[in-house]
Amino acid sequence: MLKRLTPLLWFLFSAGGTVAALVFPAHMFVTTIAVPMGWLDAPSYASLLDLVRHPLTRLYLFVIISLPLVHGAHRLRYMLYDVLKLKHLTAPIVAVCYGTAVVGSAAAAYFLLNLP
């Protein structure tokens, strides 16, 4: 069954990689470097919540969380196969890698649907 899912997984991998490559540098620079260093003012809770409540923002956040998680899970899986020669542990590796991606996406969906 894994064989039949493989094309879909590679597609999600490339989608996640493209999202990560396009969006993460700017987004991450702002939230983890510019704002903590004081180069940009931190948004107030109220205004940030207003922005995040918008359906497009929720969609954006869901996409930048779920797709790169699948991307990372997929890459990590093949790295464990090729670099660490753990092909014999396929079942646990698949469970842990894609399981994390699924759990992360579910958590994101839960939070984004339950904003105050």
Add this chain to the structure above:
Amino acid sequence: MSDRVHYTPYHPKWYRRKMSVWWWLEQWRYTKFVLRELTSIPVAWFVLLTLWQVRALVEGEAAYQRTLLWLGSPALIILNIFLFGGVLFHAFTWFNLAPKAMVVRVAGKRVPDIVIVAQNYAVWIAVSAFVIWIWMKVS
């Protein structure tokens, strides 16, 4: 013996040299490949950071301020600068790899690699500018 005995010709297994787990350190090309693949870890880290920030938003103002403080701690800033380099490395290698991964043909002729790479970077600059603009509007 009445029934036919079935013989198979004996052949030992072909000799295969064992590949060391450290094969990727033997050549710089291999190491660069593994470093590129390892950028999936910084990407996953930032995803989890974003998820954590969304969670703080859901929990309320106090949680949000605590998250801002935590992100502002020197240790975390240094860690994030280092991992941000990993994300940049992912973006650069991704854009440079795109034309090799998918060949685009227009009217039978292959589009030169540099055109695709340039388009990738152009889109990247546009998307980044948009993201930064949104952030500046909200802060």
